[in-house]
Amino acid sequence: xxQRRLHPEDYTVGWISALPIELAAATEMLDEMHxxxxxxxxxxxxxxxxxxxxxxxxxxxxxAGQMGTNSAAAVAMRMRLKFTSVRFGxxxxxxxxxxSGEVDLRLGDVVVSQPHLxxxxxxxxxxxxxxxNGFVRTGFLSPPPTxxxxxxxKVRTSHVRGKSSLLSNLAKINHLPEFGxxxxxxxxLFESTYKHAGGLTCExxxxxxxxxxxxxxxxGFMVSYGTIASGNQVxxxxxxxxxxxxxxxxxxxxxxxxxxxxxxxxxxxxxxICDYSDSHKNKRWQPYAAATAASYATELLxxxxxxxxxxxxxxxxxxxxxxxxLVYLITVN
Numbered sequence: 001x002x003q004r005r006l007h008p009e010d011y012t013v014g015w016i017s018a019l020p021i022e023l024a025a026a027t028e029m030l031d032e033m034h035x036x037x038x039x040x041x042x043x044x045x046x047x048x049x050x051x052x053x054x055x056x057x058x059x060x061x062x063x064a065g066q067m068g069t070n071s072a073a074a075v076a077m078r079m080r081l082k083f084t085s086v087r088f089g090x091x092x093x094x095x096x097x098x099x100s101g102e103v104d105l106r107l108g109d110v111v112v113s114q115p116h117l118x119x120x121x122x123x124x125x126x127x128x129x130x131x132x133n134g135f136v137r138t139g140f141l142s143p144p145p146t147x148x149x150x151x152x153x154k155v156r157t158s159h160v161r162g163k164s165s166l167l168s169n170l171a172k173i174n175h176l177p178e179f180g181x182x183x184x185x186x187x188x189l190f191e192s193t194y195k196h197a198g199g200l201t202c203e204x205x206x207x208x209x210x211x212x213x214x215x216x217x218x219x220g221f222m223v224s225y226g227t228i229a230s231g232n233q234v235x236x237x238x239x240x241x242x243x244x245x246x247x248x249x250x251x252x253x254x255x256x257x258x259x260x261x262x263x264x265x266x267x268x269x270x271x272x273i274c275d276y277s278d279s280h281k282n283k284r285w286q287p288y289a290a291a292t293a294a295s296y297a298t299e300l301l302x303x304x305x306x307x308x309x310x311x312x313x314x315x316x317x318x319x320x321x322x323x324x325x326l327v328y329l330i331t332v333n
Contacts, residue, residue: 003032003033003034003035004032004034004035004120005034005035005037005316006034006049006056006081007037007173008037008083008084008085009050009083009085010056010085011056011057011058011083011086012037012055012056012085012086012087012306012309013052013055013056013057013058013086013087013088013089013090013301013309014057014058014060014079014083014086014088014089014090014265014267015058015059015060015081015089015090015297016059016060016061016062016075016076016079016089016090016091016092016257016267017059017060017061017062017092017093018061018062018067018072018256019061019062019067019093019094019286019290020061020064020287021094021287021290022061022092022093022094022290022293022294023048023059023061023244024050024176024286024290025092025173025179025290025293025294026059026092026294026297027048027050027059027290028171028172028173028176028291028294029052029169029172029173029294029295029297029298030048030050030051030052030057030283031049031051031052031053031072031229032050033048033049033050034049034050035049035166036058037049040082041170043078043082043191044063044078045060045075045078045079045082045171046060047059047060047079047082048060049127052298052302053300053301053302054140054306055301055304055306055309057301058079058083058086060075060078060079060191062074062075062257063075066286067256067257068232068236068256068257069124069230069231069256069257069258069259069261070231070260071257071260072091072257072258072261073260073261073264073265074117074263075135076089076260076261076264077134077265079265083245084272087147087309088122088145088147088266088267088268088309089261089265089266089267090118090149090267090268090270090297090300090301091257091258091261091266091267091268091269091270092270092271092294092297093255093257093270093272093290093293094255094272094273094274094275094286094289094293095111095228095235095253095254095255095271095273095289096235096236096241096253096255096274096275096276096277096281097109097111097252097253097255097273097277098229098241098242098245098251098252098254098276098277099189099211099276100174100242100245100250102250103224103226103250103252104213104214104216104222105222105224105252105253105273106187106213106221106273107184107273107274107275107276107285107288107289108114108181108184108187108221108272108273108288108289108292109221109222109223109224109272109273109292110221110222110223110224110270110271110272110273110274110287110292110293110296111223111224111225111226111228111252111253111270111271111273112152112223112224112225112268112269112270112271113144113153113225113226113227113228113258113268113269113270114144114147114149114152114225114226114227114275114294115143115250116225116226116227116250117227117249117250118249119141119144119227119249120140120141120142120144120229120262121141121143121144121173121226121227121262121268121269122135122141122227122228122230122258122259122262122269123137123141123227123228123229123230123248123251123259124141124229124230124231124259125137125229125230125231125244125248125251125254125283126231126232126233127231127259136252136283140215141259142261142262142263142266143260143261144266144267144268144269145266145267147266147304147309148266148300148304148331150268151300151303151304152225152268152300154298154303155224155296155299156225157242158299159223164299165298165299165302166221166223166292166295166296166299167219167220167295169294169295169296169298170291170292170301172295173291173294178287178289179287179288179291180261181285181288183263183284183288184284184285184287184288185201185284185285187285188280189210189211189213189276190202190205190209190210190211190276190278190280191209191210191211191238191244192238192239192241193238193239194206194238195208195279196278196279196280199313200216201282201284201286202280205280205319210230214254219243221292223296224252225252226250226251226252227248227249227250227251227252228251228252228253228254228255228258228269228271229244229245229248229251229253229254229255230254230255230256230257230258230259230260230269231254231256231259232256233256234256234281234330235254235277236277236279236281237277237278237279238276238278238279241254241276241277241278253271253273253277255269255271261274267294268300270293270296270297270300271289271293272289272290272291272292272293272294273285273289274286274288274289274290
């Protein structure tokens with residue numbers, strides 16, 4: 001069957017992935033794929049085009065081996081220059097979890113950025129200045145657009161009512177065994193002070209140092225909402241993980257791209273938990289975590305009417321400044 005070719009202005013949702021495994025999961029969520037558009041000479045991005053429900057979605061992945069906030073910002077900037085009708089973005093992929101007594105986070109769970117305490121949903125934990133009293137974090141990152149926060153509220157309401165479509169969305173990728181939960185292996189959390197014994201797996205690690213947790217139903221995954229910590233370094237130390245979380249009033253996960261997007265590319269950050277940000281970190285849970293994050297993003301889009309996105313576009317055009325620059329992305333509730 002031949003694919004449709006649309007125009008750049010037909011796409012209203014921008015979806016950014018950091019890794020090929022995340023791009024693969026995102027592509028599997030598309031209800032229909034569209035033909036590629038001609039490549040612009042000044043645009044290095046390669047796009048995957050399609051639709052989820054009635055939303056036309058453009059997906060871009062960061063260049064191989066170039067993770068981090070700067071790379072994410074560059075990809076988003078080029079996307080918005082080409083696809084001028086994009087009204088909001090989704091940063092969807094994997095992240096390192098921060099388990100705590102308050103949130104029983106497990107591998108494969110999904111974390112969604114949401115304003116909490118003094119943070120807008122994402123905090124750049126490694127940005128600030130050194131003072132005689134220690135490191136002081138500075139700067140403020142914007143919260144997600146109101147339209148997306150309203151969609152989050154509606155999704156949460158559906159979940160409370162037992163109306164989730166997460167598992168049916170996840171089933172779209174069942175034909176690819178690599179993304180199956182059974183391929184990920186056991187979910188083991190070690191005490192934060194216990195270091196990895198070595199090797200690619202934790203087979204030789206001391207099982208006496210495993211944190212005892214209540215057995216959870218293996219048929220699904222949970223979604224948590226709150227602060228996501230973003231920075232340009234990988235956190236793989238349980239003590240450092242817990243220290244940073246405590247300093248920031250409690251965070252749910254670490255990742256490496258969101259801080260480069262939030263202030264210039266209004267978006268929601270959605271992360272599937274693939275490790276516990278400690279020395280036992282490995283890549284076995286990455287495919288399944290990428291799939292659970294993509295399934296949540298798909299459900300989120302399903303509750304946003306396309307007419308509301310169009311209204312947001314009209315309102316945005318009205319709020320441009322004197323030089324034609326967007327003052328702030330206003331969405332209609």
